[in-house]
Amino acid sequence: MADREQAYKRMLDTAAKLQWNVSMILEAKAVEAEKVRNWMLNHVSSDSFIEQHQQLKETMRLHDQIVEVIDGLTKLGRGMNAIMKVALEHGLDNEGDGGNLFGGGQSGGRL
Numbered sequence: 001m002a003d004r005e006q007a008y009k010r011m012l013d014t015a016a017k018l019q020w021n022v023s024m025i026l027e028a029k030a031v032e033a034e035k036v037r038n039w040m041l042n043h044v045s046s047d048s049f050i051e052q053h054q055q056l057k058e059t060m061r062l063h064d065q066i067v068e069v070i071d072g073l074t075k076l077g078r079g080m081n082a083i084m085k086v087a088l089e090h091g092l093d094n095e096g097d098g099g100n101l102f103g104g105g106q107s108g109g110r111l
Helices: 002-043 052-094
Strands: none
16 A cells, blocks of 8 residues: 555656646746847837738747647646546545545555
């Protein structure tokens, strides 16, 4: 039983580290987006483009890149949540001590 508990603890620790890394990525992307915004405000004007269509096209390209990053991180988070849910439900189904994840039920185990 201790091996299973250790495996669950490692899974939770890994999930927490992954979430922390995702938050660091998002923070870095926010800083990058702010720099891009400031640069665009100072350097990109209607005079920079021959046609308004080109200006809109470039703006949409930058927007699409940001949306792709956010979408990818959202999918990563959802995937991790689904994996953790399945693993934890499977673990609870296999527990014989009343369904407590870390054996705190009938056996009186502690973390």
